Amino acid sequence: MTRFNPGVTMGSQAARTGREHADTMRGPSPPKTTRETPLSSSASPSHPKVGITEVARHAGVSPGTVSNVLNRPERVAAGTRQRVERAIAELDYVRNSSGSSLRSGRSSSVGLLVLDVTNPFFTEVSRGVEDEAATQGLAVVLLNSAEARERQRRNIRLLAEQRAAGAVVMPVDDDLSDLLWLRRQGTAWVALDRGDVGEDTGCSVSVDNREGGLIAGRHLIGLGHERVTFLSGPFSIEQVRLRHEGLRAAFAEAGLDPDTSVRLVERGQLNPGQGERAVDEVLAGGPRQRPGAVLCANDQLALGLMKGLGRRGLRVPDDISVMGYDDVDFADLIHPGLTTIAQPKYDLGRAAMRLLNSELDDPDHRHERLLFTPELIVRGSTAAHRPA
Amino acid sequence: MTRFNPGVTMGSQAARTGREHADTMRGPSPPKTTRETPLSSSASPSHPKVGITEVARHAGVSPGTVSNVLNRPERVAAGTRQRVERAIAELDYVRNSSGSSLRSGRSSSVGLLVLDVTNPFFTEVSRGVEDEAATQGLAVVLLNSAEARERQRRNIRLLAEQRAAGAVVMPVDDDLSDLLWLRRQGTAWVALDRGDVGEDTGCSVSVDNREGGLIAGRHLIGLGHERVTFLSGPFSIEQVRLRHEGLRAAFAEAGLDPDTSVRLVERGQLNPGQGERAVDEVLAGGPRQRPGAVLCANDQLALGLMKGLGRRGLRVPDDISVMGYDDVDFADLIHPGLTTIAQPKYDLGRAAMRLLNSELDDPDHRHERLLFTPELIVRGSTAAHRPA
DNA sequence: CACCGGGATTGAAACGTGTCAATGAAACCG
DNA sequence: CGGTTTCATTGACACGTTTCAATCCCGGTG
Numbered sequence: 001m002t003r004f005n006p007g008v009t010m011g012s013q014a015a016r017t018g019r020e021h022a023d024t025m026r027g028p029s030p031p032k033t034t035r036e037t038p039l040s041s042s043a044s045p046s047h048p049k050v051g052i053t054e055v056a057r058h059a060g061v062s063p064g065t066v067s068n069v070l071n072r073p074e075r076v077a078a079g080t081r082q083r084v085e086r087a088i089a090e091l092d093y094v095r096n097s098s099g100s101s102l103r104s105g106r107s108s109s110v111g112l113l114v115l116d117v118t119n120p121f122f123t124e125v126s127r128g129v130e131d132e133a134a135t136q137g138l139a140v141v142l143l144n145s146a147e148a149r150e151r152q153r154r155n156i157r158l159l160a161e162q163r164a165a166g167a168v169v170m171p172v173d174d175d176l177s178d179l180l181w182l183r184r185q186g187t188a189w190v191a192l193d194r195g196d197v198g199e200d201t202g203c204s205v206s207v208d209n210r211e212g213g214l215i216a217g218r219h220l221i222g223l224g225h226e227r228v229t230f231l232s233g234p235f236s237i238e239q240v241r242l243r244h245e246g247l248r249a250a251f252a253e254a255g256l257d258p259d260t261s262v263r264l265v266e267r268g269q270l271n272p273g274q275g276e277r278a279v280d281e282v283l284a285g286g287p288r289q290r291p292g293a294v295l296c297a298n299d300q301l302a303l304g305l306m307k308g309l310g311r312r313g314l315r316v317p318d319d320i321s322v323m324g325y326d327d328v329d330f331a332d333l334i335h336p337g338l339t340t341i342a343q344p345k346y347d348l349g350r351a352a353m354r355l356l357n358s359e360l361d362d363p364d365h366r367h368e369r370l371l372f373t374p375e376l377i378v379r380g381s382t383a384a385h386r387p388a
Numbered sequence: 389m390t391r392f393n394p395g396v397t398m399g400s401q402a403a404r405t406g407r408e409h410a411d412t413m414r415g416p417s418p419p420k421t422t423r424e425t426p427l428s429s430s431a432s433p434s435h436p437k438v439g440i441t442e443v444a445r446h447a448g449v450s451p452g453t454v455s456n457v458l459n460r461p462e463r464v465a466a467g468t469r470q471r472v473e474r475a476i477a478e479l480d481y482v483r484n485s486s487g488s489s490l491r492s493g494r495s496s497s498v499g500l501l502v503l504d505v506t507n508p509f510f511t512e513v514s515r516g517v518e519d520e521a522a523t524q525g526l527a528v529v530l531l532n533s534a535e536a537r538e539r540q541r542r543n544i545r546l547l548a549e550q551r552a553a554g555a556v557v558m559p560v561d562d563d564l565s566d567l568l569w570l571r572r573q574g575t576a577w578v579a580l581d582r583g584d585v586g587e588d589t590g591c592s593v594s595v596d597n598r599e600g601g602l603i604a605g606r607h608l609i610g611l612g613h614e615r616v617t618f619l620s621g622p623f624s625i626e627q628v629r630l631r632h633e634g635l636r637a638a639f640a641e642a643g644l645d646p647d648t649s650v651r652l653v654e655r656g657q658l659n660p661g662q663g664e665r666a667v668d669e670v671l672a673g674g675p676r677q678r679p680g681a682v683l684c685a686n687d688q689l690a691l692g693l694m695k696g697l698g699r700r701g702l703r704v705p706d707d708i709s710v711m712g713y714d715d716v717d718f719a720d721l722i723h724p725g726l727t728t729i730a731q732p733k734y735d736l737g738r739a740a741m742r743l744l745n746s747e748l749d750d751p752d753h754r755h756e757r758l759l760f761t762p763e764l765i766v767r768g769s770t771a772a773h774r775p776a
Numbered sequence: 777c778a779c780c781g782g783g784a785t786t787g788a789a790a791c792g793t794g795t796c797a798a799t800g801a802a803a804c805c806g
Numbered sequence: 807c808g809g810t811t812t813c814a815t816t817g818a819c820a821c822g823t824t825t826c827a828a829t830c831c832c833g834g835t836g
Binding site for chain 2: 813814815816817818820821822823
Binding site for chain 4: 051052053070097099100102
């Protein structure tokens with residue numbers, strides 16, 4: 001394990017990040033390091049083109065039989081099957097999925113179209129989807145919309161071009177027209193965490209977001225808070241709307257006027273940076289007006305907000321209570337632990353994929369709507385209201 | 389926005405998560421909700437099969453011309469091009485990438501084979517890769533190895549079957565044989581954060597991990613710590629080994645004996661859970677033996693460790709200093725802020741993809757090795773040593 | 777011995793695209 | 807005006823697979 005001459009050859013135009021790391025690169029380019037055989041694979045030349053036909057020849061059977069061994073092994077006699085399998089191994093044959101899906105009209109991979117890969121919530125969901133897809137031998141390709149309509153559109157296009165078997169989708173907003181187009185193209189999908197797709201549109205799996213807002217509200221009211229702020233993401237996202245609605249419902253239920261009790265602060269995205277920047281608006285109006293508690297649309301927002309509050313010298317939960325939503329991993333790892341609303345993330349993904357499978361296999365499939373129930377997780381970030 | 393009858397039909401065998409959420413589902417299945425047209429696309433029947441030939445007919449040209457419009461628009465006269473483009477729009481033609489890559493022998497998507505989607509470090513890297521790939525009109529499919537050799541193998545297989553144009557890869561361990569096989573199959577790749585791939589093997593982009601360990605060590609030594617623990621991930625991962633090595637080198641440099649100054653605690657994975665569970669071992673030997681500072685192989689580990697220390701009633705940095713590695717988003721968001729070693733994540737991904745592009749386009753490409761330099765970020769989690 | 781049935785295997789025809797040599801048309805030159 | 811070059815377009819074929827009707831083989835039955 002020797003140290004080698006660092007061959008840095010990229011100009012600093014490489015940097016396009018938000019944060020600046022451009023200067024972390026080593027100085028100007030030293031001459032390129034070593035030379036190298038062009039590209040021809042070095043070790044074993046590995047038979048350049050082995051197709052199903054080459055395998056067939058080598059095993060003394062017809063291409064059709066090889067195809068059967070690959071796809072319906074039960075239909076081929078044990079003897080020939082073994083012969084073919086040996087040929088496959090010897091030639092190191094690897095199936096060409098382009099040919100396969102060209103002929104069959106559909107590929108064997110499903111898309112997972114996610115709102116934001118950065119959010120740990122989605123990574124958990126994706127585990128569920130992958131596990132269930134593996135069951136059916138389907139490959140999952142993860143596509144990232146980055147909360148941007150245009151990127152979602154590009155990804156949907158990609159799925160159509162690839163003739164994906166299906167997709168699990170978290171739509172960026174209420175406009176489902178691109179998704180409807182995708183379905184007309186013959187690619188089925190299941191909506192995740194978006195309960196408002198009509199049942200004539202497709203299956204959906206979601207968690208009862210209104211209920212989540214409701215139990216969050218009850219928790220805060222139980223602690224004596226009568227003045228809370230909802231730190232919201234974009235209202236174009238259904239989940240956000242419903243959580244807000246549930247929160248207000250909790251106050252109504254307690255005989256308090258939602259309009260005066262819950263204030264709304266809306267941000268454009270659901271990430272920590274937005275949460276941190278929201279702190280001014282949340283605290284606006286001075287200590288007298290300051291809310292006793294903040295329910296965030298998202299753990300990510302909550303995390304950022306807590307950071308911002310710390311900067312301001314405010315202590316959670318002593319000076320102000322903070323709640324998140326999602327119960328991502330780190331909610332339990334920060335200090336104080338984040339009180340939040342848990343969603344069955346893994347099961348969510350798994351259920352969605354299962355529904356998709358049913359739609360793909362079952363010829364007389366009926367669209368379904370699955371609704372999970374959220375759960376309150378109390379940790380250290382919320383405490384009883386202490387009147388100033 | 390009406391509320392609907394929740395149609396939960398999954399058995400509780402759905403639950404296979406670590407944490408239990410099985411009981412968060414609504415009670416037993418009520419009868420399925422509404423009925424639904426079978427599957428035939430409802431609204432516009434959308435011409436069932438439009439291919440390049442159908443477009444050609446509609447535009448009064450030959451299929452070859454349509455193909456040219458799609459792939460080398462400059463070679464076709466403006467007039468006909470417009471005619472074809474209109475036909476494409478009118479017929480709502482969408483290209484079939486199976487046919488395309490079957491014919492051309494190579495698909496136009498690249499794989500991004502990641503160690504662990506859960507780790508925010510990788511999600512940042514992936515942004516860089518995606519942005520650079522978009523430049524060349526390449527689609528990125530994200531594949532997750534979950535730090536498991538077998539999953540990596542499956543994913544590599546998948547890339548080969550799909551005749552991916554290339555891949556950006558973070559190998560799970562030192563055994564590169566599967567990757568060499570992939571290259572023999574004709575799929576090029578660039579290794580990310582793994583500097584030890586021979587130059588006859590492929591390009592690599594990495595951050596100087598030994599240097600990172602070194603500056604981390606200097607920082608701690610500068611604070612007066614002479615007894616530190618390295619909370620390590622699996623030593624099969626090169627980055628981990630080098631960071632450890634660098635840390636020891638810092639002590640040697642300061643005239644201290646690394647063997648007595650730095651203790652090693654090794655864990656099987658690089659996630660917060662492992663960090664939290666490592667707390668016993670880190671503190672082993674009682675307060676007298678307790679290290680003044682811990683350098684973690686990873687921010688994730690550090691996060692978990694801090695959590696565990698908190699449980700134990702120890703305060704960071706008063707009782708013990710903690711350092712991470714990576715500078716992921718949350719390092720700046722938790723309290724106290726995590727002192728850590730920053731890597732140019734976005735640029736890393738971008739550089740890797742750029743190298744891959746060069747290998748794909750440039751016929752006489754020479755493998756290259758890019759080495760970025762890490763940077764110390766001091767936050768609140770480290771403080772001067774206070775002798776007990 | 778002729779016939780039948782059924783399982784195993786074959787052969788050829790698609791699937792939608794990219795490529796390339798060949799063709800046609802138009803522009804240019806002397 | 808004939809000859810040559812350039813440019814735009816064409817047609818047909820190949821890519822690797824799946825599918826399905828047709829064929830073959832073999833043992834059992836009347």
